[in-house]
Amino acid sequence: MTAHAFNNPRNIYEKLKRDNARLAADHNGDNMYNFIMTANHLYESIKKWDMAVTGTVKRFQTRVAKDENIKHCNSLVTAKENLVVETDDNKMNLKIGDKLLDSEKFRKDVMELLETFFK
Numbered sequence: 001m002t003a004h005a006f007n008n009p010r011n012i013y014e015k016l017k018r019d020n021a022r023l024a025a026d027h028n029g030d031n032m033y034n035f036i037m038t039a040n041h042l043y044e045s046i047k048k049w050d051m052a053v054t055g056t057v058k059r060f061q062t063r064v065a066k067d068e069n070i071k072h073c074n075s076l077v078t079a080k081e082n083l084v085v086e087t088d089d090n091k092m093n094l095k096i097g098d099k100l101l102d103s104e105k106f107r108k109d110v111m112e113l114l115e116t117f118f119k
Contacts, residue, residue: 008045008049009045009046012038012041013042013114013118016035016111016114017111022034027103028087028092029085036072037073039069039070049061069106070113072096072106086100092104
């Protein structure tokens with residue numbers, strides 16, 4: 001039996017890495033939405049992290065909270081904005097509210113932000 005615990009930022013980050021790999025291998029709306037949901041769950045977990053007493057974690061929390069892509073993830077999960085996934089000739093774009101974003105750049109930017117802390 002395999003068990004997955006999503007009770008701390010490290011475990012949720014590991015799930016995000018798996019979602020990222022699935023999304024990189026198969027660009028589709030379902031995989032993108034799963035990636036967004038997990039990124040937001042990680043953001044929420046980082047906000048509540050009990051290690052926040054350290055300066056490093058506090059700086060990381062602030063950096064993540066200010067990131068535009070993380071803000072998009074949060075607004076999608078909380079239904080403040082809607083997501084439309086547009087595909088055209090192997091390119092996928094994300095329409096979030098009135099913004100059109102390149103999905104590959106979005107995915108890579110989110111991972112780069114979070115990898116800086118979890119490597």
